[in-house]
Amino acid sequence: MSKTHEQRIQDELVFQAQEAAKDMAALRRTPDVLVKQYREAKNWRSNRVECLIRFLTLNKPTFICDFGCGSGEMATRLGRMGYKVEGYDVSPDVIKVARKRAELDGVSDKVSFVVADGASDSLPKGKFDAVLAMSVLHHLPLEEGLRTLNDLLVPGGRIAFQEPVAYSRLLQWLRDRTPVDKEVSPDERQLAWHEIVRIGEVFEIEQIRHYILFHRFWRLLPRSMDKIFDPWATKLDSLLLMIPGMKQFAGAVVILARKRE
Numbered sequence: 001m002s003k004t005h006e007q008r009i010q011d012e013l014v015f016q017a018q019e020a021a022k023d024m025a026a027l028r029r030t031p032d033v034l035v036k037q038y039r040e041a042k043n044w045r046s047n048r049v050e051c052l053i054r055f056l057t058l059n060k061p062t063f064i065c066d067f068g069c070g071s072g073e074m075a076t077r078l079g080r081m082g083y084k085v086e087g088y089d090v091s092p093d094v095i096k097v098a099r100k101r102a103e104l105d106g107v108s109d110k111v112s113f114v115v116a117d118g119a120s121d122s123l124p125k126g127k128f129d130a131v132l133a134m135s136v137l138h139h140l141p142l143e144e145g146l147r148t149l150n151d152l153l154v155p156g157g158r159i160a161f162q163e164p165v166a167y168s169r170l171l172q173w174l175r176d177r178t179p180v181d182k183e184v185s186p187d188e189r190q191l192a193w194h195e196i197v198r199i200g201e202v203f204e205i206e207q208i209r210h211y212i213l214f215h216r217f218w219r220l221l222p223r224s225m226d227k228i229f230d231p232w233a234t235k236l237d238s239l240l241l242m243i244p245g246m247k248q249f250a251g252a253v254v255i256l257a258r259k260r261e
Ligand SMILES: C[S@@+](CC[C@H](N)C(=O)[O-])C[C@H]1O[C@@H](n2cnc3c(N)ncnc32)[C@H](O)[C@@H]1O
Pocket: 012, 016, 067, 068, 069, 070, 071, 073, 088, 089, 090, 091, 094, 116, 117, 118, 119, 133, 134, 135, 136, 139, 140
C-alpha cells in the first residue's frame, strides 16, 4: 500500500533531522570565494548551481523565495549577493540550521525562514517576483507542488528549477542497483519526461539545460578524489550533452520558467 502524504512527511522529518544535525556540526561562514563564484557564475554551462543562480537572477528580482530551502545554503548565498530572500521548508530542524547560517553570514536582516509544508495551501500568494525550487519538486506530489509554486509568484514572475531526472528506464534501473550512498530521503524520486512536460503546461518555459552524464559514475570513486575528477567530469558532460539525443541520458535538469499572465 502506498504511503499517505502525512506518512511521507513524517519520514522526511526524521531523515532531515539527521541531515540537520550533521549540517549544524559542520556549519561555517560561507567563504567569500564561493559568493564571488556564484555572483560571476562564469561556468554556468558546466556547473548547474551556477546556471540556476544565473537563470534566477537574470531579471534582477527584488524578493526571492527559496522553496524547500533545506539548511539555507542557497538563500544565504543569495543574501550575500544582496538579494532579499525568504526560505520555506517542512523540516523545523533544517530551518534552525538555516537561521544560524544566516546569522553567521551576517544576512539575517535580508534572509528569513519559515517552516511550512509546500504541498499545503498555507503558503503566501503573489508575494515573490522570483522563486528558486532546487531539488524539491521531486519530494512533493507534482500537482500540489506546482500549484504552490505558481501561487507564490506575482504574474510574470520567474521560477528556476533544478531537479534530478531519469528519462531512460535503463538508467533508472542502473541507478537503483548502483552500490553507492545516494544520500536521498526515503520517498524522493527522479522526474520523468512527462513531469517536465507538465511543468511546461503550468509555466512558460524560457530556457532548459541538462547536466550529468558520466559524472554519475565518478560517484563510484572515493570522495577524496572528487577535487581531481569533478571539474573534468562536469566539462566533459557539458560537451557531450550538446550531441543530439544525449539529453535522454542526463541526470539533472535546470529550467527557467515564467508564471503565465
Ligand atoms: C534535497 S533537499 C534540497 C534542499 C535545498 N533546496 C538544496 O538544494 O540544498 C529537499 C528539501 O525539501 C524539503 N521538503 C521535502 N518535502 C517538503 C514539503 N512537503 N514542503 C516543504 N519542503 C519539503 C526537505 O525538508 C529538504 O530540505
